[in-house]
Amino acid sequence: MVDEDGSAAAYPASWEADVVLGDGGTAHLRPIRPSDADALARFHDAQSEESVYARFFAPYPHLSQRDLHRFTHVDHRDRVALVAVIGEDIVGVVRYDKINASQAEVAFNIADSHQGRGLGSVLLEHIAAAARDRGITRFFAETLPTNTRMIKVFEDAGYRVARDYDDGVVAVDFDLTPTENSLAVMRSREHRAEAQSILRLLFPRHVAVVGASRAYRTVGRTVLANLEAAGFSGELSVVNPGALEVAGRPAYPTVLDVPGEVDLAIVAVPAEAVGAVVLDCAQKGVRGLVVLSVGFGEDGAEEGRRRQRDLVRLARSHGMRVVGPSSFGVVNTDPAVRLNASLAPVAPATGRIGMFSQAGALGLAILDAAAARGLGLSTFVSAGNRADVSVNDLLQYWQDDVSTSSVLLYLESIGNPRKFTRLARRLAALKPVVALRSGRASQGVPVGHSVRESRVPREAVDALFRQAGVIRVESISQLFDVGQLVATQPLPEGDRVAVVGNSDALGLLTADALESWRMQLAGAPCSVRPEATAEEFAAAVEQVYARDDVDSVVAVFMPPLVTPGQDVAAVVASAAQRYGKTTVSTFLGIRGVPEQLRGEPDGALPPRGSVPSYPTPEEAVRALVAASRYAAWRRKPRGTVAELDVDAAGARELVEARLAAADGDGRVRLAHDDAARLLACYGVRVEPTVFVSTVGEAVAAARRLGYPVVLKTAVPALRSRPDLSDVRLDLADSSALVRAWSELRTSLGEGAVRDAILQRMAPVGVPVVVQALEDPLFGPTVSFGVGGVASELLGDRTYRFPPLTSTDVADMVRGVKALPLLTGHRGSTPVDLAAVEDLVARVAALKDDLPEVGELVLDPVLASGGGTSVLRAVVWLERPDAREDVGPRRLA
Structure with missing residues (x-):
């Protein structure tokens, strides 16, 4: 705010942001400062005559000292300017000057060499947000008809733009209130930019390994050897100031000395030397960094955290994304690149699974587990401390990646749950997403991960995954149990499961497991005698698969004494391929995909159509249940967010x-x-x-x-x-x-x-409780449960995260275990569930709109056949921290 004496408002540090541009590079946005005068002069002098004329409507070769002072001294209220900076250079400027209480004139100027990178659109998003902070509701701009880029920035932003042409100038006027269209445009641009930033990391043409030494079993030398062994298709260089050659390759003193352009730098030097390497990479024009070095936030010391912050700040301000630090590396099995920039001695086989892991230390174990099951990967990224590149970036990339058909996630923390929910839900609608999140018991955050504390119970985190359609598992073993199923088999079309095998005991165990998960058993288990021939097996299998009331099949087999096991496996694999029904097996105590159960080669390992095998029927059923529930989520209508008449x-x-x-x-x-x-x-x-x-x-x-x-x-x-x-x-x-x-x-x-x-006295009904909370990490959270001590003690509550669709609300209300009390238990009158759902939807809308509502409790609410009666409402207000995933695009 401007003080009464006319002095400028305090520098708005909250307007600073790191952003991803359309080509995947990064820039730093911030309010202009008086110290920017020299940089602004250089920026202007480097512009072409056409660009200067388009901005000022006249030739203007140099800015005067008076102009420089006026442009760099703003009050951050009535006169606001933001600059986009890469390194030490200003590459874009946007400013507004207030016209009246609610309107301001806006103008852009983008460096010629950086036009076409999406700078204009992201600058518009941030200047509009700054204007709204200062009470400005409309922007006005004048531009020349030939300045089509400027006009396109306004028209493509999703706002309702009015244009007028007068005296050779195009006047543009629009309301700054975010619209559904403008938000959709912003999300689409965010998706493309963040996906492109990952593409640049995974498809480098030239990789430099910084820190590879002549000593064996060092981190840098190991990565160099792994890149060579995988047959990396691009150029490979070594940076080591203390050697002339490493592993038969010339070693260069710095990245700056490497011939040609470098796309990706693998950094394996002591932590204290990383900063200098980043600056060299910035000067060289490197596009991305994979930092394997340790000694950053993971040690918990303030010095390490400071190094980590400096690493990210330096890299982003010079246009680079960072994987790590303390990363295990990245892998891309695409034959066009064959990138194994990791510590894994053997690259994973080519497959269609994309995998993300936060735990650098578990990287090798995870890749070994995938190889042991014969699972091929498309890409693998170990984020380590997740200082920059996070799971959300990979979700953006995998959505459009034709080489990835399913996704596995090992998560230790979720830095931005609102964004994760939005992106995972969008991806899960297209491809299965299976996630293991550690630390559920304590809700703890790994050392080195910057995450706000959360007050929601672990059941709410489970609900977040369900709401997003993510398949949640409890262990690394289950992660691959489910992963190998969704990667190789079609999704079940329903819950009707048939059991076939050569053991009555195994068949009964399988049937019990299915019933315990509330799956529908399609008839009694079909068993043949243990010594049955392959032909007898084939007849039984055909009988089961041919039934119309079967969606999935569990094949269970004891090792036969007279019939070759491979013949039986071939029968199951053939039927699964021909009928296209989801199939899992317990076969010869084998976990993974036995050779005989593999389908026809299709470029993936294992091929699509292979039949996964599990050591026990219970494990096979558990994986099948996970896939069935996910398939049901895919089939269910997403619903819409209700348009409520609210004030x-x-x-x-x-x-x-x-x-x-x-x-x-x-x-x-x-x-x-x-x-x-x-x-x-x-x-x-x-x-x-x-x-x-x-x-x-x-x-x-x-x-x-x-x-x-x-x-x-x-x-x-x-x-x-x-x-x-x-x-x-x-x-x-x-x-x-x-x-x-x-x-x-x-x-x-x-x-x-x-x-x-x-x-x-209200109508007699069933007491229910509706609560809403503003969580520091998850943002708005809504819960529902039936009232009473029993429900409270048993934790019978459902949770969702606004905005809520009609499907979300219905799932909340109908998802409590005490639902029979609402639907006519023991002859009681059923309550009006539609009225209960309407109440939950209204509370969710209120909580989504008002972050200042720290806590809201409706208890009790009497639900009856005639509607709902809210008997008591408690509301606490407080100023919250800014919500993640709200406002203009920015990196965390």
Whole structure:
């Protein structure tokens, strides 16, 4: 804000951002500073005459000192300018000058050498956000008709643009309020840019290994050997200032001395030397870094964290993305590149699984596990400390990667859950995503990972995965159990499963496992005698696969004594291929895909159509259940976010007013009437409540409310205790009310009636609880459960993360274990589930719109056949940290 004396507002550091450009490179955006005068002059002098004329409508070869002062000295309110910086150079400028209370004139200038990289669009996003922060709602701009790039930036942004042509100038005017279209445009650009940034890392033409030494079994030398052994198709160089050659290759003192362009640098030098390497790479024009070095955030020391921050800041400000530090490396098995820039001595076989791992130390074990099962990978990325490149970047890349048909994730933390949910949901609609997240018991964050603390229970994290369609598993073994199934078999078309094999005992174990997971058993298990011939097996298998009521098949076999095992396997593999039904097997105690169960070669290992085998029927069934549930999620309609008639402006005004009046830490509990007003803005009615402290007040209040009424204590320590009767229901007249008052005072004490509540009697129903929370990590979170001590103790709550579609809301309400209480248990009247879902949707919309609502609790809500009655609402307000994944594009 500008002070009364006219001085400038404080430098808005929150406007600084690292951004990914359209070609995958990066830049740093920040408000302009007075110290930028020289850089701005160089920027202007380097522009072509055409670019200068398009910006100033006149020849303007040099900026005067007066102009430089005016352009670099802004008040960050009425006059705002942002610059895009790569290295020490300004490559783009955008500014606005306020015209009136709500409108400002905006202008761009992009360096000639950086046009076409998407700088204009990302600068517009950030200047628009800055303008909204300062109360500006509309932008106006004038440009020449020949400046088609500028006009296209405005028109392609997704805003509703009005154009006017007068006196040889095109005038553009548009509202800055984000629209569904503008948000979609921004997300689409983000997707393309982040996917391109990963593509640059995985398809380098020239790799430099920095730190490869002549000593064997060192990190750099190992990576160099692995790159050579994999047959990397591009150029390969070694950087080592202390050697003339390494492994028969010339060694260069620095990256700057390497001939030609370098796309990717593999950094394996001591942590304290990494900064200098990054600067050399920046000067060389390297596009990306894979940092294998340790000694950064993973050691927990402040010095290591500082090095990690400096590494990312330096790299991004010079246009580079970083994998690591403490990374195990990256792998791309595409025959066009054959990149094994990792510590794995043998590159994975070519396949169609993309894999992401945060744990550098587990990289080799993970790749060994994949190889042991015969699983081929398309790409593998070990993010190490995840200082820059994260799982979200890989989700963007794999969405369009034709070489990847399924994705496996090993996660130790989720830095931006809102973005992860959005991207994973979009990817899972196309390709299976299987994830293992460690640290679930403690919700702990690995050392070196920068993640906000979370207050949500682990059940909420599970719900996040379900909402996004991610298949969650419990161990590395399960990760590959499910991964090999979704990578090789078609998805089940339903839950009907047939069992076929040569052992009654194994068949019964399989049937029990299926029933325990609530799968539908398609008839009794079909068994042949243990010594049956391959022809008898074939007849039984054909009988099972030919049935129309079978979606999936579990084939279970004991090692036969007389019939060759490979003949039986061939029978199963052939039937699975011909009928196209999802098939898993327990075969000869083998985990993975036995040779005899592999399908026809299709360029992937194992080939699509191979039949995975598991040592036990239970493991086979568990993998099949995971695939079936994922397939059901794919088939289910996504639903839409309800368009509710709400007064968002009125709610915002109320919240801001109460927060402004708060003191101390800013956390304030709304009074009952204010809570009711806030909820009414979103169409939620809270039953009128009167607080009384004498029997006379109670009788007078009951007369106003109308009988019958309910009397209950408001003392927190006495409420909702199963051993105390703190509520008196259905009081029909004043005599009944006076008696109830006396009973409460006698049983609970004088304090119970000095702080009492009176409400009109609501329709009898099932108590339910709806809660909303602003979590520092996950953002808005909504939960639902049936009321009562049993549900509370058993943790019978469902969770979702707004915005919620109609399908999300239905899954929440119908996903509690106590659902029968809502649907007519033991002959009771079913409640109006549509009304319950409407209430949850409205609470979710409120929470999504108002981050300042730190906590909201509706308890109890009585759900009946006639709708819902909210009897009590508690709302806490506080100023939250900025939500992740909100606002213009930026890297974390």
